[in-house]
Amino acid sequence: MSLSTEPTGWQQSSETTPELEAYTLLRQVHSMLEMYNRYDLRGEDLTVPQFMILNYASRSGVPLSEISARMMCDNSNLTGIVDRLIAKGYVERRPDPNDRRVSLICLTEAGAEKLRNLRPRHHERLRKRMRSLSEHEVQQLRELLRSLYSGLLAPVEDDRNGHPADD
Amino acid sequence: MSLSTEPTGWQQSSETTPELEAYTLLRQVHSMLEMYNRYDLRGEDLTVPQFMILNYASRSGVPLSEISARMMCDNSNLTGIVDRLIAKGYVERRPDPNDRRVSLICLTEAGAEKLRNLRPRHHERLRKRMRSLSEHEVQQLRELLRSLYSGLLAPVEDDRNGHPADD
DNA sequence: TTGAAACTGTTTCATTTGAAACAATATTGA
DNA sequence: TCAATATTGTTTCAAATGAAACAGTTTCAA
Numbered sequence: 001m002s003l004s005t006e007p008t009g010w011q012q013s014s015e016t017t018p019e020l021e022a023y024t025l026l027r028q029v030h031s032m033l034e035m036y037n038r039y040d041l042r043g044e045d046l047t048v049p050q051f052m053i054l055n056y057a058s059r060s061g062v063p064l065s066e067i068s069a070r071m072m073c074d075n076s077n078l079t080g081i082v083d084r085l086i087a088k089g090y091v092e093r094r095p096d097p098n099d100r101r102v103s104l105i106c107l108t109e110a111g112a113e114k115l116r117n118l119r120p121r122h123h124e125r126l127r128k129r130m131r132s133l134s135e136h137e138v139q140q141l142r143e144l145l146r147s148l149y150s151g152l153l154a155p156v157e158d159d160r161n162g163h164p165a166d167d
Numbered sequence: 168m169s170l171s172t173e174p175t176g177w178q179q180s181s182e183t184t185p186e187l188e189a190y191t192l193l194r195q196v197h198s199m200l201e202m203y204n205r206y207d208l209r210g211e212d213l214t215v216p217q218f219m220i221l222n223y224a225s226r227s228g229v230p231l232s233e234i235s236a237r238m239m240c241d242n243s244n245l246t247g248i249v250d251r252l253i254a255k256g257y258v259e260r261r262p263d264p265n266d267r268r269v270s271l272i273c274l275t276e277a278g279a280e281k282l283r284n285l286r287p288r289h290h291e292r293l294r295k296r297m298r299s300l301s302e303h304e305v306q307q308l309r310e311l312l313r314s315l316y317s318g319l320l321a322p323v324e325d326d327r328n329g330h331p332a333d334d
Numbered sequence: 335t336t337g338a339a340a341c342t343g344t345t346t347c348a349t350t351t352g353a354a355a356c357a358a359t360a361t362t363g364a
Numbered sequence: 365t366c367a368a369t370a371t372t373g374t375t376t377c378a379a380a381t382g383a384a385a386c387a388g389t390t391t392c393a394a
Contacts, residue, residue: 018305019294023200025312030197031239032319033190038352047352049380065342072198075343077381084379101342101389127186132318137311138185144300144308145192151299152199205382214382216350232372242373244351251349268359268372 033129040125044118045088049081051122054107054115057091061104090114200296207292211285212255216248218289221257221274221282228261228271257281 037048046054049071056067064082068075082105085091090111096102107115130138204215213221216238223234231249235242249272252258257278263269274282297305 017290017294018302018309019297020290022297022305022309022312023293025309025316026193026197026200028239029312029316029319030193032316033193035239036319047379063342068343072195072202073380074382076345076383079344081380099342099390103343123184123187126190127184129319130186130189130315132321133311133315135185137314138189140307141311141315142185142189142192144304144311145189145196147304148297148300148308149192149196149199152196152203152296154299214349230372235373240350241352243353243375246374248350266360266372270373 033126036125036129037122040122044114046114046118047081049077050085050088050090051118053078053081053085053105054090054111055119057105057107057111059107059112061094061096061106063096063102064105065102067105085111200293203292203296204289207289211281213281213285214248216244217252217255217257218285220245220248220252220272221278222286224258224272224274224278226274226279228263228273230263230269231272232269234272252278 034048037051041048041051044051052071053067056062056070064078065075068078071078082091082093086093089108092106092108094104094106096104133141201215204218208215208218211218219238220234223229223237231245232242235245238245249258249260253260256275259273259275261271261273263271300308
């Protein structure tokens with residue numbers, strides 16, 4: 001999709017709530033930032049999820065399921081992405097000597113170097129893109145999201161079946 | 168992925184900024200709410216993107232590209248999803264008499280009924296899930312996101328190549 | 335010790351997504 | 365008018381995602 005700064009043609013629906021508006025905006029901001037990240041990584045031989053795995057891996061190795069927990073996705077999602085990172089030479093799989101079920105995701109020297117080069121620029125670009133918020137507003141946003149996130153982790157009372165089963 | 172309320176094993180990286188923390192939390196909240204939505208729609212014969220299209224369609228018909236603009240995705244993404252909604256009988260394609268390029272996405276009576284039944288429950292669940300924020304905090308969050316979103320729509324000055332080309 | 339249960343990662347399958355190329359149609363400016 | 369340009373939606377391909385089933389391994393309680 002091409003990014004346009006033109007005013008859009010459609011207007012807000014009348015039947016809405018502050019919660020829905022906040023959620024809609026959250027999705028829009030998420031979508032925009034994702035788009036920017038994709039664009040940045042375009043010339044770097046990396047996709048967004050590939051870069052994310054690189055960020056969570058380490059030279060000494062991190063279990064795949066620790067990475068999937070931090071990325072809030074299923075193990076099965078990562079198998080293929082790791083395969084592609086291996087093909088590109090940025091990570092490798094090593095068996096965990098202490099637990100034969102575990103496979104450790106290790107940054108190669110090339111991967112570590114890529115990350116050293118990319119991460120600071122990545123953070124700086126994010127900082128610049130959020131400049132429409134003041135320092136104080138960024139902290140306010142962070143605290144609101146932190147509080148919302150904690151609330152989401154706890155089951156909703158007064159509403160059985162209000163959340164996925166914890167299997 | 169199964170949703171767990173257990174404390175996670177990993178800890179915050181030391182090298183971080185308020186902006187990065189806010190963005191990470193935004194991704195986490197987005198991921199949680201997406202997970203809840205998926206779970207809710209599970210028994211409703213719908214996926215999240217299918218439900219989203221249903222919400223943007225109407226009895227009188229909406230051009231596909233208007234829907235893709237609101238969903239911030241490419242037209243090509245919607246072709247397949249609309250096909251599946253047609254197969255389920257919730258939507259149909261009709262040619263626009265005024266512009267033969269356009270195909271209007273129209274809710275069928277079944278689709279409209281589904282929506283009448285689902286939408287209020289959907290909004291109510293969202294409201295409950297955000298109860299960890301006070302009414303005032305929800306509005307605060309909404310305004311911060313609104314402001315951030317506006318800033319993201321405008322190109323970043325002092326940083327050419329700081330945003331995808333507007334082709 | 336051993337058998338049931340839990341955990342880890344892979345495989346498989348269907349769906350979604352991103353991007354490019356394309357055909358059909360519309361718009362515009364010379 | 366008419367040729368260049370833009371828009372709309374589809375097709376195609378690669379990548380990512382969600383969910384279920386699975387094999388190998390570990391844990392734990394009887």
